[in-house]
Amino acid sequence: MSAGLVISAPASGVGKTTLTLALARAWRNRGLNVQCFKSGPDYIDPAFHAAATGRASVNVDSWAMGREAIAHLVSRGADADIVLAEGSMGLFDGVAGRGVSGTGATADIAEMLGWPVLLVIDPSGQAQTAAAIAAGLRDYRAGVRLAGVVLNRVASPRHEDLVRRALNDAGIAVFGALPRHAEISLPKRHLGLVQAEEQAEIGKLIDEAARFVAEHVDLDAVLRSAASWLPQPAANGMNVTPPGQRIALARDAAFSFIYPHMLETWRAAGAEISTFSPLADEAPDASADVCWLPGGYPELHAGTIAANARFRSGLRAFADTRPVHGECGGYMVLGTALTDADGIRHEMTGLLGLETSFAKRRMHLGYRLAALAAPMPGHQVGARLRGHEFHYSTIVAQPDTPLAVVQDATGAVIAETGSRRGRATGTFFHLIAEDR
Known part of the structure; x- marks a missing residue:
């Protein structure tokens, strides 16, 4: 006991x-x-x-x-x-x-x-x-x-x-x-x-x-x-569907913010996860059927990410045929550009039109409930996703189709809707679970 x-x-x-x-x-x-x-x-x-x-x-x-x-x-x-x-x-x-x-x-x-x-x-x-x-x-x-x-x-x-x-x-x-x-x-x-x-x-x-x-x-x-x-037996009620059978997961100092239970739940459902490092100029595994870019600190490594041509071109090629999703920092890297704390603008991967700035700091913090207006890996239109948002970057431009109607914990609709373009999707919130 x-x-x-x-x-x-x-x-x-x-x-x-x-x-x-x-x-x-x-x-x-x-x-x-x-x-x-x-x-x-x-x-x-x-x-x-x-x-x-x-x-x-x-x-x-x-x-x-x-x-x-x-x-x-x-x-x-x-x-x-x-x-x-x-x-x-x-x-x-x-x-x-x-x-x-x-x-x-x-x-x-x-x-x-x-x-x-x-x-x-x-x-x-x-x-x-x-x-x-x-x-x-x-x-x-x-x-x-x-x-x-x-x-x-x-x-x-x-x-x-x-x-x-x-x-x-x-x-x-x-x-x-x-x-x-x-x-x-x-x-x-x-x-x-x-x-x-x-x-x-x-x-x-x-x-x-x-x-x-x-x-x-x-x-x-x-x-x-x-x-x-003495714990009582309980079914896994996480309500988290893997985004694919074989997941290419960005994982290094710039991309590490993903809840451990998410990875465990994906694996428990039979998914395989292969990691790659954008900071080491690695591209996602070509045999994967989906790519996931977690949050982290891309604003601290924006120059390196912008210079890593193999990563950027490999991710673009992956997105030509398979879905790519980014959360928070990963979402920012899927965008067109990221301006760092010194005001220097760095080109990102351009899979989304999103442009963000860390030079214009404003805290965005809180729980998020998102009703998907378009599908994203692992979740269909109408799915209600629960997550949490915490970042200081601000949106300079977001020209793409909104991904979801997003509310805070009080029910107020917020501006950070996430976005979708082609096979690329992204959100500022980190997914915790789906309502069922």
């Missing part, structure tokens, strides 16, 4: 990811099997989880996925000693409108699975008020149980004592307190964390975090606070 625990916080940027990685590695170093998950639409943290545990991590999302799909994904932790679900944003933060099984809040997953919540609290600039915040989170929603807290970025022993006393008075367990320790901070980029595969020292960084946390947190007490959990 496994034990389950949700790691959350009052807000983003408090230290959830660092604590999750540290606990996972510390317990793994003790010989335990640790399985991680990520609550919400984040394609970076699961790679860090895998680096810490040696086991693949996937996303669970109450706005885009049904209970059966979540139960199916989480069941991979059945053979683990401890299962950690890392939250996103604050514990109760979701969207205003309910999705398939919830609002996307971490609390939905905690209540659904029956796992208690380990809160990471940053008491910087406060003392007893930190206890009031923790107590408020504990009491906010019936069905969500608080295991206790770990304090992060504590300024001094006196500061720690004040916060501990207040939490004890509120009946909230304190499992440990972490003093400020810059060496274990994870580097940032404009879309969030730098990817795990970009960091040669990731193993050492996680080991240092595990050592540091083991010195300051009662690992045994945290483990005891987790809920005993």
